[in-house]
Amino acid sequence: MEALNRHLFLLLNAPPDPQTMLLLLARFLADDVVVLAAALIAVLWVWGRHNGRSALVGAGCALLTAALINTVIGAIWQHPRPFMIGLGHQLIPHAADSSFPSDHATFMWTIGVSLLLRGSWPRLGWGMMAFGMGVAWARIYLGVHFPLDMAGALLVAATASLLVVPVRPLIDRLLTPAIVRLYEGAVRRLHLPAALFPLDRR
Template identity: 50%
Template sequence: MEALNHRLFFLINAPAHPDALMVSFARGLADELIWLVPLLLIYGWLWGNEQRRIAMLEATVAGLAGLLANQVIALVWPHPRPFMVNMGHTFLRHVADSSFPSDHLTLIWSVSFCLIMRKHFRPAGIAVALAGLPVAWARIYLGVHFPLDMVGAALVAVMSAWLVLRGERLLIDVCYRPMFAAYHLLAKPLIRGGWLNE
């Protein structure tokens, strides 16, 4: 499996002297595209109805659960990044920690899979999932991840989303109702002014 992982990595990883524009483009995808996820979640909460807010909360919890699972996996099975074993070419600064699974993709896909599993929000979830593909490519191209790190992220993301949706009722009672009450109290002037949804 590791041999396949390495072969796929060399197929995607940048050459020793890549085009500067391509590297800049890949860096933008690798580090900046992920910010669309919190923006989507915040937008969905501030300008959504109750159904949408619950979906945004579930997606957020799924993302956080996925990241927590990654930390546990890294403790149990630390896997070096390509540059830590002098493999390929690296064009993105990154701390020398475990590469498996990818945190970026876990967050993106945990959110997207959680939305996909709810019929009403499936189109948005598919769009977020597709946005994760160029992020995955960029992080391999720039030499900070292996391809199987992305497969691991997908598996963690599916499990995180599934577990969160299984506990939906508890999540609504424990988290959503107090959060909505706090939001309604803090944002009351903006709600009254029509700037935010009630």
């Protein structure tokens, strides 16, 4: 398995002198897409209605579950990144920590799977899955992850999202209203403009 993992990595990893446009695309996908996705989720929270917010809270619960799973895996199994063993070409800086699974891909795919399971914003769910593939390719191309790290990220994302499904009624009935109240209370206390932070979106 490890031999196949390394072979696939070398097939996808960038050459020592990559094309400028491809390198820029990879760097954008590797880091910026996750930031943009988080910003989009924030916008959907502010402007979304109650059902949409419940879906986002569910996705947030899945993300917390996925982060916990990744942390446990990283603590019990330290898998070196390609550059830590002198394999391929590293084109972006990264800490020399465990590579498995990829946190960036886990983030994208957990949101995507969670929204698809919920049936809310299916286009956004599929978009997250597609951009997650882009993130996965980019981080391998730039030399900071193996293909197996991405397979692990997809498995963690699916597992975390499925674990949240049975508690969806509690999320809808208790957790989402509580978070919405906290959010709306903060908007009122901070006197944020109603045009940008509308309340009572049912």
